[in-house]
Amino acid sequence: MRVTANMSQRSTMRDLNVALERLQDAQRRLSSGKTNERVSDDPRAATDVMFLRQQLGRMDQTERTRDDTKSRLEVADSTLLSASDLLGRARELAVRAANTGANDQNSRAAIETELRALREEGIGLANTEFLGRSIFGGTTVMAAYDEATGGYLGDDIVQQRTVDDGVTVAANLTGPQVFGDPAGPGGDVFAVLDRLADAVRDGDNTAMAVEQGRLDQAKTQIGNGLAEVGRRVAQLDDLDVRTDVRKADLQERLSEIEDVDLAEAIVQSQNQENAYQAALAAVARSSPPSLIQFLN
Amino acid sequence: MAVTGIFTALSGMSAHRRILDTTANNIANQITPGYKRQVVDLAPVSVGSAPAVFAGSGNRALGVEVVDTRRVVDQLAEMRSRNAMGAATDASTTRDAMLRIEAVFDEPSERGLSTQLNAFWVSWSDLSDRADDTVARGEVLARAGDLVNRMGQIATDLERVDIDAGRRIDSLVSEINSKSAQIAELNKAIAGATGTPNALMDQRDVLATELADMVGADIRYIEEGDQMSVTVGGRLLVAGGSSFEVQRGADTIEWSLDGTPMRPAPSELAALNRIQQELLPGVRAQLDTTVAEIVTEVNAVHSAGYGLDGVTGRDFFDPTGLTAQTMAVDADIVGQTDRLAAGAGVLPGPTAPGPFDGRQAQLLGDLAVDGAADQNYRTFVGELGIEVGSWVRRADSNQQIADRALNDAESVSGVSIDEEMVRMLAAQRGYEASARMLRAVDEMLETVINIMR
Numbered sequence: 001m002r003v004t005a006n007m008s009q010r011s012t013m014r015d016l017n018v019a020l021e022r023l024q025d026a027q028r029r030l031s032s033g034k035t036n037e038r039v040s041d042d043p044r045a046a047t048d049v050m051f052l053r054q055q056l057g058r059m060d061q062t063e064r065t066r067d068d069t070k071s072r073l074e075v076a077d078s079t080l081l082s083a084s085d086l087l088g089r090a091r092e093l094a095v096r097a098a099n100t101g102a103n104d105q106n107s108r109a110a111i112e113t114e115l116r117a118l119r120e121e122g123i124g125l126a127n128t129e130f131l132g133r134s135i136f137g138g139t140t141v142m143a144a145y146d147e148a149t150g151g152y153l154g155d156d157i158v159q160q161r162t163v164d165d166g167v168t169v170a171a172n173l174t175g176p177q178v179f180g181d182p183a184g185p186g187g188d189v190f191a192v193l194d195r196l197a198d199a200v201r202d203g204d205n206t207a208m209a210v211e212q213g214r215l216d217q218a219k220t221q222i223g224n225g226l227a228e229v230g231r232r233v234a235q236l237d238d239l240d241v242r243t244d245v246r247k248a249d250l251q252e253r254l255s256e257i258e259d260v261d262l263a264e265a266i267v268q269s270q271n272q273e274n275a276y277q278a279a280l281a282a283v284a285r286s287s288p289p290s291l292i293q294f295l296n
Numbered sequence: 297m298a299v300t301g302i303f304t305a306l307s308g309m310s311a312h313r314r315i316l317d318t319t320a321n322n323i324a325n326q327i328t329p330g331y332k333r334q335v336v337d338l339a340p341v342s343v344g345s346a347p348a349v350f351a352g353s354g355n356r357a358l359g360v361e362v363v364d365t366r367r368v369v370d371q372l373a374e375m376r377s378r379n380a381m382g383a384a385t386d387a388s389t390t391r392d393a394m395l396r397i398e399a400v401f402d403e404p405s406e407r408g409l410s411t412q413l414n415a416f417w418v419s420w421s422d423l424s425d426r427a428d429d430t431v432a433r434g435e436v437l438a439r440a441g442d443l444v445n446r447m448g449q450i451a452t453d454l455e456r457v458d459i460d461a462g463r464r465i466d467s468l469v470s471e472i473n474s475k476s477a478q479i480a481e482l483n484k485a486i487a488g489a490t491g492t493p494n495a496l497m498d499q500r501d502v503l504a505t506e507l508a509d510m511v512g513a514d515i516r517y518i519e520e521g522d523q524m525s526v527t528v529g530g531r532l533l534v535a536g537g538s539s540f541e542v543q544r545g546a547d548t549i550e551w552s553l554d555g556t557p558m559r560p561a562p563s564e565l566a567a568l569n570r571i572q573q574e575l576l577p578g579v580r581a582q583l584d585t586t587v588a589e590i591v592t593e594v595n596a597v598h599s600a601g602y603g604l605d606g607v608t609g610r611d612f613f614d615p616t617g618l619t620a621q622t623m624a625v626d627a628d629i630v631g632q633t634d635r636l637a638a639g640a641g642v643l644p645g646p647t648a649p650g651p652f653d654g655r656q657a658q659l660l661g662d663l664a665v666d667g668a669a670d671q672n673y674r675t676f677v678g679e680l681g682i683e684v685g686s687w688v689r690r691a692d693s694n695q696q697i698a699d700r701a702l703n704d705a706e707s708v709s710g711v712s713i714d715e716e717m718v719r720m721l722a723a724q725r726g727y728e729a730s731a732r733m734l735r736a737v738d739e740m741l742e743t744v745i746n747i748m749r
Binding site (some may be wrong): 006011039040046047053054058061064065069130131157160162292 | 655
């Protein structure tokens with residue numbers, strides 16, 4: 001095959017261009033830190049990256065939901081603890097009132113006053129808010145209990161939160177769930193306290209005994225609520241740990257796919273640079289030897 | 297006899313001078329595009345190939361004559377190279393457009409549509425935690441706005457690719473008409489020329505190569521290479537001294553004569569047609585499918601939920617905007633954060649509806665995995681990437697094939713300096729020898745004249 005000046009010029013240009021293109025590619029990788037800039041570089045990897053990013057975004061979101069849910073439950077927890085203490089105190093008072101007997105009018109009046117104060121304090125606890133919303137009122141925007149009458153104003157909606165893919169946890173306990181059903185036989189705990197105070201005032205020992213039993217029941221119910229809250233918080237803590245591990249896995253996979261191995265990239269870029277320089281040197285030395293140099 | 301010798305030597309001198317001239321021309325044109333190297337064909341001049349005329353004295357050689365100055369062309373290699381270049385241009389034009397389309401989507405970067413889509417879904421999930429929070433509601437609307445804007449941006453960018461392809465087709469029309477007219481003119485000039493109009497033929501070949509690149513023209517020579525005829529898709533574009541006009545049709549280029557579309561072989565026009573008629577509509581259809589999925593899925597869940605104002609049955613996106621171009625947040629919702637239906641439609645308890653429970657917002661956020669839009673969009677981007685990659689590789693290999701074919705043609709027609717140098721030396725020596733011969737004959741004649749004295 002004849003070789004002409006044009007041919008060798010064209011192939012030289014092409015080879016130089018290819019070498020330069022590779023060099024640029026290697027340098028782009030090095031500077032961007034990503035292996036694939038375009039989908040067409042590796043479509044499979046690109047769709048994986050998109051999927052992993054979506055998953056990570058959702059995990060970040062459920063983490064926010066978990067934090068929010070946990071905060072709510074922790075507020076409920078401390079409130080219920082206070083409520084439980086409060087009922088303990090009320091029970092003490094009830095026992096003392098029963099022992100005082102019918103004669104000591106003054107003592108009973110004092111006990112009655114304290115019981116009514118405890119009831120008010122209890123309603124205040126039941127109206128505890130988180131971010132301007134009653135935590136025991138379901139989804140209501142109002143206070144959970146009427147300050148004056150102690151009537152329940154909320155609804156019985158349990159707010160299920162998606163705290164992980166496919167896992168839901170209730171973020172609230174409604175008033176009736178912890179403080180007793182106002183429509184039940186004995187009413188809720190505030191009705192019990194009210195009647196207990198009445199019984200103490202009237203010195204009605206029989207009624208006092210009945211209400212004291214109901215008080216014990218109410219305390220048990222709050223204890224159950226506390227246990228439930230504790231269980232949910234523990235579940236969320238457990239999910240935190242597990243999703244952290246999963247998130248780290250996903251991040252590692254994402255990094256494996258899209259991040260450049262720095263050492264390798266540096267070596268590669270160096271290699272390409274050498275190759276380009278070698279190509280340039282070869283062109284400078286070899287092009288184009290011709291007979292002209294030997295004629296004279 | 298000696299007198300003939302003078303002319304024999306003279307013919308040698310002039311023949312070698314012609315060779316030197318041609319060599320000079322070759323060297324001067326060694327990098328001229330489309331130039332084919334020329335060689336001088338020599339033949340001995342002999343009188344009396346028919347013995348009867350000069351009977352007795354035998355055949356006498358009367359020197360050398362220049363038969364022709366001929367271009368060295370391998371028409372088959374030229375044809376292969378033209379076809380290969382058309383295919384290479386076809387693939388590289390398509391590749392460039394596909395790379396532009398790919399860049400429009402800008403995946404898998406953090407500026408891509410998928411990121412915006414994720415942010416939209418996540419904003420709903422965040423809202424479900426604080427269903428009555430105006431900030432969280434505003435965030436959903438802002439993310440939806442981002443998504444809609446991005447879709448519109450993508451649609452506009454795709455439109456721009458389309459417009460650019462159309463503009464290139466526009467400019468091809470005048471180029472084709474002017475080049476085919478020039479070929480027809482050159483055909484006429486070549487037919488009427490005396491001698492061998494090598495320069496005109498070179499010009500004509502350059503035009504033919506350009507036409508092949510633009511519309512995949514098929515080149516043929518009739519009447520022993522004098523006349524070039526050009527056909528596209530089996531129809532004559534140039535025949536001898538006349539050419540046929542083409543014009544811009546609705547979709548592509550058509551023949552002015554009867555308005556039927558041109559059917560180009562692999563070439564720039566074929567690539568532009570493919571971009572406008574297959575690739576872009578395909579991409580647009582896929583994108584619109586994604587939009588339609590998002591709109592209908594979101595609306596289905598949203599219209600079942602309740603807004604803060606207790607109203608249900610509202611669409612979130614404009615249900616008529618099912619394309620990337622027309623996608624929009626419903627006019628009822630725009631700027632009205634309290635109308636977002638975050639609350640569940642059906643509740644377990646007796647209190648209904650509950651706009652603050654955020655259950656519907658959670659369902660909307662879960663569309664990221666429960667809905668078809670995300671998954672299908674990812675699949676579409678993956679498929680687009682595969683197609684772009686295949687065009688990149690095809691353009692690469694077609695370019696290599698074209699380079700090789702070009703080299704094949706070039707190896708026949710290209711100017712080799714070494715060769716020209718050798719020919720120059722030979723011609724120089726031939727010229728010197730002929731001149732020396734002339735002197736010898738002259739001396740001989742002088743001897744004869746001196747005898748007479």
